[in-house]
Amino acid sequence: MIDAFEIQVTKVGESKLKNLSLENLPFGRFFTDHMLEAEYENGEWKLAEIKPYQPLLLDPSLAALHYGQAIFEGIKAYKTDAGEPFIFRPYDNYRRFNRSAARMNMPEVPEEIFIEGMRQLINIDSNWIPAKPDHSLYIRPFMFATDTMLGVKPSETYKFLIILSPTGPYYAQPMKIAVEEKYTRAAPGGVGFAKNAGNYGGSLIAATEAKKLGYDQVLWTDPFEHKWLQEVGMMNVFFVIDNVAVTPSLEEGTILEGVTRDTVITLLKEMGVKVEERRISVDELVEAHKAGKVSEIFGTGTAAVISPIKELKYQDYVMEFDTDKVTTAPEVKRRLTAIREGKAEDTYNWIFKI
Numbered sequence: 001m002i003d004a005f006e007i008q009v010t011k012v013g014e015s016k017l018k019n020l021s022l023e024n025l026p027f028g029r030f031f032t033d034h035m036l037e038a039e040y041e042n043g044e045w046k047l048a049e050i051k052p053y054q055p056l057l058l059d060p061s062l063a064a065l066h067y068g069q070a071i072f073e074g075i076k077a078y079k080t081d082a083g084e085p086f087i088f089r090p091y092d093n094y095r096r097f098n099r100s101a102a103r104m105n106m107p108e109v110p111e112e113i114f115i116e117g118m119r120q121l122i123n124i125d126s127n128w129i130p131a132k133p134d135h136s137l138y139i140r141p142f143m144f145a146t147d148t149m150l151g152v153k154p155s156e157t158y159k160f161l162i163i164l165s166p167t168g169p170y171y172a173q174p175m176k177i178a179v180e181e182k183y184t185r186a187a188p189g190g191v192g193f194a195k196n197a198g199n200y201g202g203s204l205i206a207a208t209e210a211k212k213l214g215y216d217q218v219l220w221t222d223p224f225e226h227k228w229l230q231e232v233g234m235m236n237v238f239f240v241i242d243n244v245a246v247t248p249s250l251e252e253g254t255i256l257e258g259v260t261r262d263t264v265i266t267l268l269k270e271m272g273v274k275v276e277e278r279r280i281s282v283d284e285l286v287e288a289h290k291a292g293k294v295s296e297i298f299g300t301g302t303a304a305v306i307s308p309i310k311e312l313k314y315q316d317y318v319m320e321f322d323t324d325k326v327t328t329a330p331e332v333k334r335r336l337t338a339i340r341e342g343k344a345e346d347t348y349n350w351i352f353k354i
């Protein structure tokens, strides 16, 4: 690891952990003792520092608040049975973060800050990684524009931060999903492949309206015909049709390139399941379902890992799945958990020891 970049460390006097049990914490509500903060100015990253978790003091004219140059990542750290902390596939998130940065006209964050800073931060707060099954430490790196003037242009200054949140098991309740036909999340040439804040702000209304009708989330479709399937909320989606796992392809740049998606594709292939990354239309899916060929549908993402779908609605047609009887998603999950818990070999180098 390059250590040309020295990270300054200021530690808390007393840990908040004294008053908190790490069992069954809700997702994203509690934060560890420390955070990392780095600043970009005059074309370069200045000294990064790890310091006590604290509020930021921001100018009301802050560019990110007005024009949305803001991106983030989501990663998880765990402890092995022997108590050793590790991060799951951080380099994949690091590369994706910089792809998001490039698309949003923001500077790249160097590895010495993103990876090495994350490693040091987690090392300092390693007592915060829950050691219970299915518990984890959620890692949230993010960057936003900090110029303070109201002209619309790429900011010249930025802040990059990493905060850490211990979480309990995210019980992946089987989901009810509706195919979205009114709103659009992403179009070719747009920012659908980037993890930028505005994608989420723009998509909330669709989920809110779906919830009123009893659905948990929407399955996004293309902006022109509302027919080509994209992804679900903050998850990629897999359809098992005739024993082939079909997942929408990434070529058009309208889908987030999920690290979990890639993990699942790799494990499906290991299981001998044929995987097809390609365009798939809702008509194809409905026809296959009518012919009894669709055995299961599931979503994949860092937060819940794998979430089974029990109901998918398209107009008046409802597809139902008995998620207690599906076999593909549980087997993928079993293999992934075995690698994470050190019970299966880490053949693909997914485990980054701290």
Ligand SMILES: *Cc1c(COP(=O)(O)O)cnc(C)c1O
Residues within 6 Å of the ligand: 074, 195, 231, 233, 234, 235, 236, 256, 257, 258, 259, 260, 261, 300, 301, 302, 303
């Ligand atoms: C983060 C995200 C995913 C899942 O990506 P992972 O790397 O698997 O966590 C899928 N879709 C969207 C829109 C996302 O923001």
